Amino acid sequence: MRMTRVAATAAAAVLALTMAACGSDDGSGTGTGTGSGSGNTATGVVGKASSGSLKIGVKADQPGLGLQTGTAYEGFDIEIAKIIAKGLGLQESGIQYVTTVSANREPYIQQGTVDLVIATYTINDERKTKVNFGGPYFIAGQDLLVPSASTITAPEQLAGKKVCSVTGSTPAKRIQENYKDAKLQLFDSYSKCITALAGNQVDAVTTDDIILAGYASQSQYAGKFKVVGKPFSEEPYGIGLKKDDKAGCDKINEILKAAATDGSYKAAWDKTLGASGTAAPELDTSKLTNCA
Amino acid sequence: MSGNPVLYDHPGPRARIRNLALTVVFGLLILAVLYWVYRKFDEKGQFAAILWEPFLKAATWNNFIIPGIEGTLKAAATAMVFALAFGLIFSVGRLSEHRWISVPAGIVVEFFRAVPLLLMIFFISYGVPFLIQKPVPPFWSVVIGLTLYNGSVLAEAFRAGVYSVPRGQSEAAYAVGMRKSLVMRHILVPQAARAMLPVIVSQLVVLLKDTALGYIVSYPELLQLGVNVLSANYGNVVAAAIVVAVIYIIVNFALTSLANYLDRRSQRRGIRPRAIDPGAAMGGGGAAAGA
Amino acid sequence: MPVFSDPANFDMYVSGFMWILKMTGASAVLALVLGVLLAAMRVSPVPVLRWFGAAWVNIFRNTPLTLIIFFCYFGLYATLSISLSDDIDLNNFWLGVIGLSVYTAAFVCEALRSGINTVPAGQAEAARAIGLTFSQTLRIVVLPQAARAVIAPLGSVLIALCKNTTIVGTIGLLEASNIMKQLINDNGDQVILIFLVFAGTFAAVLIPVGYLFGWLANRLAVKR
Numbered sequence: 001m002r003m004t005r006v007a008a009t010a011a012a013a014v015l016a017l018t019m020a021a022c023g024s025d026d027g028s029g030t031g032t033g034t035g036s037g038s039g040n041t042a043t044g045v046v047g048k049a050s051s052g053s054l055k056i057g058v059k060a061d062q063p064g065l066g067l068q069t070g071t072a073y074e075g076f077d078i079e080i081a082k083i084i085a086k087g088l089g090l091q092e093s094g095i096q097y098v099t100t101v102s103a104n105r106e107p108y109i110q111q112g113t114v115d116l117v118i119a120t121y122t123i124n125d126e127r128k129t130k131v132n133f134g135g136p137y138f139i140a141g142q143d144l145l146v147p148s149a150s151t152i153t154a155p156e157q158l159a160g161k162k163v164c165s166v167t168g169s170t171p172a173k174r175i176q177e178n179y180k181d182a183k184l185q186l187f188d189s190y191s192k193c194i195t196a197l198a199g200n201q202v203d204a205v206t207t208d209d210i211i212l213a214g215y216a217s218q219s220q221y222a223g224k225f226k227v228v229g230k231p232f233s234e235e236p237y238g239i240g241l242k243k244d245d246k247a248g249c250d251k252i253n254e255i256l257k258a259a260a261t262d263g264s265y266k267a268a269w270d271k272t273l274g275a276s277g278t279a280a281p282e283l284d285t286s287k288l289t290n291c292a
Numbered sequence: 293m294s295g296n297p298v299l300y301d302h303p304g305p306r307a308r309i310r311n312l313a314l315t316v317v318f319g320l321l322i323l324a325v326l327y328w329v330y331r332k333f334d335e336k337g338q339f340a341a342i343l344w345e346p347f348l349k350a351a352t353w354n355n356f357i358i359p360g361i362e363g364t365l366k367a368a369a370t371a372m373v374f375a376l377a378f379g380l381i382f383s384v385g386r387l388s389e390h391r392w393i394s395v396p397a398g399i400v401v402e403f404f405r406a407v408p409l410l411l412m413i414f415f416i417s418y419g420v421p422f423l424i425q426k427p428v429p430p431f432w433s434v435v436i437g438l439t440l441y442n443g444s445v446l447a448e449a450f451r452a453g454v455y456s457v458p459r460g461q462s463e464a465a466y467a468v469g470m471r472k473s474l475v476m477r478h479i480l481v482p483q484a485a486r487a488m489l490p491v492i493v494s495q496l497v498v499l500l501k502d503t504a505l506g507y508i509v510s511y512p513e514l515l516q517l518g519v520n521v522l523s524a525n526y527g528n529v530v531a532a533a534i535v536v537a538v539i540y541i542i543v544n545f546a547l548t549s550l551a552n553y554l555d556r557r558s559q560r561r562g563i564r565p566r567a568i569d570p571g572a573a574m575g576g577g578g579a580a581a582g583a
Numbered sequence: 584m585p586v587f588s589d590p591a592n593f594d595m596y597v598s599g600f601m602w603i604l605k606m607t608g609a610s611a612v613l614a615l616v617l618g619v620l621l622a623a624m625r626v627s628p629v630p631v632l633r634w635f636g637a638a639w640v641n642i643f644r645n646t647p648l649t650l651i652i653f654f655c656y657f658g659l660y661a662t663l664s665i666s667l668s669d670d671i672d673l674n675n676f677w678l679g680v681i682g683l684s685v686y687t688a689a690f691v692c693e694a695l696r697s698g699i700n701t702v703p704a705g706q707a708e709a710a711r712a713i714g715l716t717f718s719q720t721l722r723i724v725v726l727p728q729a730a731r732a733v734i735a736p737l738g739s740v741l742i743a744l745c746k747n748t749t750i751v752g753t754i755g756l757l758e759a760s761n762i763m764k765q766l767i768n769d770n771g772d773q774v775i776l777i778f779l780v781f782a783g784t785f786a787a788v789l790i791p792v793g794y795l796f797g798w799l800a801n802r803l804a805v806k807r
Contacts, residue, residue, distance in 0.1 A: 336661075
């Protein structure tokens with residue numbers, strides 16, 4: 001008799017399982033959301049925005065730029081996202097933030113997981129073959145973060161020094177290729193690099209200056225670090241969207257142009273990275289992409 | 293030989309003094325090391341209030357740690373169900389008399405057992421979308437990766453379990469006219485599942501721990517939210533890692549204890565088949581250490 | 584194989600797996616030694632040793648390896664200032680080996696303990712009857728028999744260890760998983776091929792090892 005009961009339990013489990021599987025399929029189906037049937041225009045950012053919601057990919061672990069603080073996100077990228085959403089006629093509540101990491105930004109755009117990516121996203125030719133870019137809304141550059149007392153003032157002085165960056169990132173690759181004498185320590189997040197810098201296990205952390213400034217301005221590290229301030233690359237931050245969405249890209253550039261003059265760009269800076277005392281940069285509208 | 297005292301006599305007066313001496317020496321040694329670790333952490337300022345204060349605030353728990361635990365448990369629970377189903381199906385497949393079923397099932401199981409989970413999850417998240425032209429959400433990357441690996445391990449555990457059922461059981465079943473599928477369903481699998489219960493539960497502990505690899509695809513589980521995102525907010529990565537490690541230990545210890553309880557219970561009630569060879573069972577299961 | 588025809592990429596592939604092999608080798612030896620000691624502690628007559636063994640197993644077996652490796656860098660190296668080499672890669676390598684060893688030792692210990700349980704009580708009783716001490720009983724009578732029973736489980740532990748070495752990549756060692764990520768980043772069009780080569784290399788090495796241990800376990804099994 002006991003055997004039968006076990007078999008029945010197993011059958012019930014299998015049944016529950018298949019039901020769970022069905023339920024999950026439905027879930028992921030709505031997630032990709034292309035089958036809503038509102039035609040081709042709905043796949044563009046402008047169309048998506050007019051339907052009342054927009055999924056924007058942002059970073060979750062970069063203070064000052066894109067930082068998840070519980071259920072909310074904050075930072076310069078987030079403020080830019082709000083400006084874009086407002087320009088598209090979207091309520092702030094219509095923005096749905098999606099955490100992205102560097103490696104999944106292109107796939108997320110290509111496959112429609114997100115509509116826009118605003119996540120310290122450098123415009124370059126290789127990425128342009130896969131996605132379209134609005135912006136740039138900020139020109140960053142690779143720089144070094146060192147302890148306040150450090151004598152390092154340029155990447156050439158890194159020979160024999162330990163420098164930390166993130167596995168597989170462009171800054172890490174640049175150090176490997178151009179500054180071979182530096183000893184590279186790699187982690188999976190900049191937070192760990194900063195902790196290692198605070199403990200003197202590494203002599204410098206390298207990535208885009210604006211990201212470094214974000215970390216340096218955190219209260220626990222107040223006065224401990226300085227950004228060297230001599231960027232040795234140019235990283236124009238763009239807003240990523242689908243390759244064929246020229247209309248959306250043009251619209252985004254229009255919004256950025258307006259933001260440069262009406263003070264909202266400056267306000268976005270002052271509210272976030274400006275807190276560290278750096279004056280707001282100019283948004284150079286002559287550099288905006290042609291969306292081709 | 294479950295009672296350890298079999299290995300040594302009841303201590304006489306000399307042995308008792310020797311044991312006491314060992315206790316004192318070794319105990320002091322441990323305390324000394326612990327004190328040294330404490331001092332070093334203190335020296336480096338790891339006990340500074342600013343690093344630990346966030347854990348006194350409800351917001352830290354509500355925003356990061358509790359959602360992290362939820363993420364971990366959700367992925368683990370889903371993957372457990374799928375892994376058990378996967379294991380059941382593929383163990384039966386591998387035991388099939390039809391070579392066109394047993395050989396492919398064997399290849400699948402052997403392959404997924406041999407590939408590091410880190411590589412699997414990474415591939416599912418970044419490679420599979422190219423194949424299916426659709427994104428794989430982080431949750432499913434983690435769940436599918438965990439299912440394939442742990443399911444394969446469980447398949448081997450079930451198979452070893454079926455072998456451990458005395459042959460008389462299936463012979464008797466065939467003798468009363470049951471067909472192969474019926475024998476499998478009603479006689480072999482239920483007994484095998486019981487025999488393998490401890491192995492299964494300890495594999496589930498491995499699975500729960502392995503959800504920690506979800507952070508590589510930014511799935512919001514305990515390690516991602518509780519260590520990476522939390523420390524980006526408060527700059528206290530070491531303190532956060534200590535807190536999260538304690539949570540993992542408590543949760544997994546509870547599950548391990550359950551495994552031990554089930555083990556003892558099945559032994560006491562004698563429902564475990566007699567002819568079980570623990571070597572074969574664990575060897576097939578490979579449940580000992582996970583990724 | 585366009586990706587791997589580039590000698591630079593091929594060298595990266597080889598160096599990635601060399602790290603995996605070295606870590607597996609070093610950690611396997613260390614974990615085995617530690618594991619045997621822990622198992623001896625767990626069955627010893629001294630309570631504090633038993634307690635220590637149990638605590639070790641419960642702590643390290645229940646913590647994700649990712650966190651243990653993390654603590655090796657930020658605990659052992661950063662905070663306790665235990666530096667094992669001046670070379671950044673070698674230092675991370677040895678920190679990784681320590682993490683893998685303390686973690687794997689917990690599993691070795693548990694495998695051995697269940698192996699000890701398979702040795703019939705009469706064996707140890709007879710050993711005591713002829714006047715052997717605890718350590719003699721363990722070394723001469725019980726462990727040799729237990730060792731044969733745990734060959735298969737230890738094989739599984741070894742295979743798991745080899746796969747676990749990929750996690751040391753989180754503290755920056757450029758082992759196979761990091762190399763795979765890097766190659767995938769640089770060659771987005773050949774993701775499937777890259778994965779199959781890396782996964783296939785693991786499978787090609789580990790599946791035969793699994794069968795070898797199965798065969799050994801059968802050959803050396805104590806016939807009762």
